[in-house]
Amino acid sequence: MSKFDHIRPFYDSEVNEALRSVAHHPMMKALMSFTFPDVEEPVWIEQLKKTHSKRDFQANFIYNAVHQVLKKSSDGFTTSGFEKLDNHTPYLYISNHRDIILDTSLLNVALLDHGLIMTASAIGDNLVKKTFLQVLSRLNRSFLVQRDLTPRELLQSSKLMSEYIYQMLRRENRSVWIAQREGRTKDGNDATQQGVLKMLAMAAEGVPLMEYFKKMKIVPVSISYEYDPTDALKMPQLLAKANDEVYVKEKNEDFNTLLSGIMGQKKRIHLHVGDVLDTELDAIAAESENNNKQIQSLAQVIDDSILSTYKLWPTNYVAYDLLYNTNQFADKYTEKEKQIFERRMEMRIDVDNKILKEGILNIYANPVVNKLKYSNA
Incomplete structure (x- = not known):
């Protein structure tokens, strides 16, 4: 036994057995249905059972799952x-x-x-x-x-x-x-x-x-x-x-x-x-x-x-200007982008609560504050 056994990933020699143990798990089914919406269950189960290394699992399954996440979100x-x-x-x-x-x-x-x-x-x-x-x-x-x-x-x-x-x-x-x-x-x-x-x-x-x-x-x-x-x-x-x-x-x-x-x-x-x-x-x-x-x-x-x-986005500049009550970065976003940001904020928190409003704005504004130490942002 290695002293790292309780923290390490699987060895490649353990991958196939691990995959077989979870192949029929409801969460694996959900993950695979999301990753390969047009592929029948027996097909991806068969592919999982043919996988014998972490790299193959990452490259053939997780890579596609991440791309689906990017596509949808x-x-x-x-x-x-x-x-x-x-x-x-x-x-x-x-x-x-x-x-x-x-x-x-x-x-x-x-x-x-x-x-x-x-x-x-x-x-x-x-x-x-x-x-x-x-x-x-x-x-x-x-x-x-x-x-x-x-x-x-x-x-x-x-x-x-x-x-x-x-x-x-x-x-x-x-x-x-x-x-x-x-x-x-x-x-x-x-x-x-x-x-x-x-x-x-x-x-x-x-x-x-x-x-x-x-x-x-x-x-x-x-x-x-x-x-x-x-x-x-x-x-x-x-x-x-x-x-x-x-x-x-x-x-x-x-x-x-x-x-x-x-x-x-x-x-x-x-x-x-x-x-x-x-x-x-x-x-x-x-x-x-x-x-x-x-x-x-x-x-x-x-x-x-x-x-x-x-990398700063329009949301960062909008939040900075709202938080500090300024138009310093008004050239970095459109009025529509500002409205969308404000509407999203209103839907997610009670904007009349000063702590919550400043809390959300800080999440987006602080990267601008930090960037200003190195450049004109």
């Missing part, structure tokens, strides 16, 4: 930056976090399209409590981030995950995706949590920190959705915080958010991969020998890449 998906990457090199993609499933799924679609190595992806174990979802995530090359642990357990779990990520990158030639923070941003402010970088560094053991990160080939990723389908779902937590109350999640809240993120309307989506961090790490190492300061500087470098390359 978006006005198109564009990418940039992939031409800089090497087809045979594994990278550590550190991404801003907008959607639980789609962020990583869209990256893998783009990687497959560009002939690049697809990722193993971190997913919180709280999101895959249902057996079917855990099997599906492991087939889709996800590894589990353990939540709700004691401080001691968290330390052990973080070290294990650090070792596993390094093993995938350096020994298995496998790219890895990880979000820059635990949980999705609730206010549109994308910022790298230093704790994520400290977790990644736990397996460094004696190697100078920036040298270690250099080996990982970090690629910052920025992903932006014109509309966040889960924007209104983030408001109860915001309201609780404003009222100084403890927020308690509903029983199926994570699962419902997951579904809303996948199927809710997003309009346009853009994903950009930044440059591989290299000379920046040399500069950080030369600047200070203190590990904490180096981690702080690395978080800033990742943030600079993500925020400066973030």
Whole structure:
């Protein structure tokens, strides 16, 4: 047994048996009916039973499922930056976090399209409590981030995950995706949590920190959705915080958010991969020998890449002008786009509630605020 067995995806040798175990599950039927609406059930079941690797499952089934999601819930998906990457090199993609499933799924679609190595992806174990979802995530090359642990357990779990990520990158030639923070941003402010970088560094053991990160080939990723389908779902937590109350999640809240993120309307989506961090790490190492300061500087470098390359949409500019009561970006959207944004907001929240209104507007306006630090937006 491997020490990574309780967090790792399936080995290819386990894929066929796993697929056979869920082939007749109602959720698999729903997924396949959605993915291949014109294909009879016996046909896709037969194809599943002939699948023996994670790559085949991703390329022949999940790839098509993501395209169906895009067709039904978006006005198109564009990418940039992939031409800089090497087809045979594994990278550590550190991404801003907008959607639980789609962020990583869209990256893998783009990687497959560009002939690049697809990722193993971190997913919180709280999101895959249902057996079917855990099997599906492991087939889709996800590894589990353990939540709700004691401080001691968290330390052990973080070290294990650090070792596993390094093993995938350096020994298995496998790219890895990880979000820059635990949980999705609730206010549109994308910022790298230093704790994520400290977790990644736990397996460094004696190697100078920036040298270690250099080996990982970090690629910052920025992903932006014109509309966040889960924007209104983030408001109860915001309201609780404003009222100084403890927020308690509903029983199926994570699962419902997951579904809303996948199927809710997003309009346009853009994903950009930044440059591989290299000379920046040399500069950080030369600047200070203190590990904490180096981690702080690395978080800033990742943030600079993500925020400066973030694609802004008319919705972002509309929200900024509404929030700050200005016409500064009136040339970036039409009157019709503004009306549609306001109407959508009215349908999703009580706009007379100042906290809710500002909360929704912040989700869309903060990327503009952040971008202004790097350019004229």
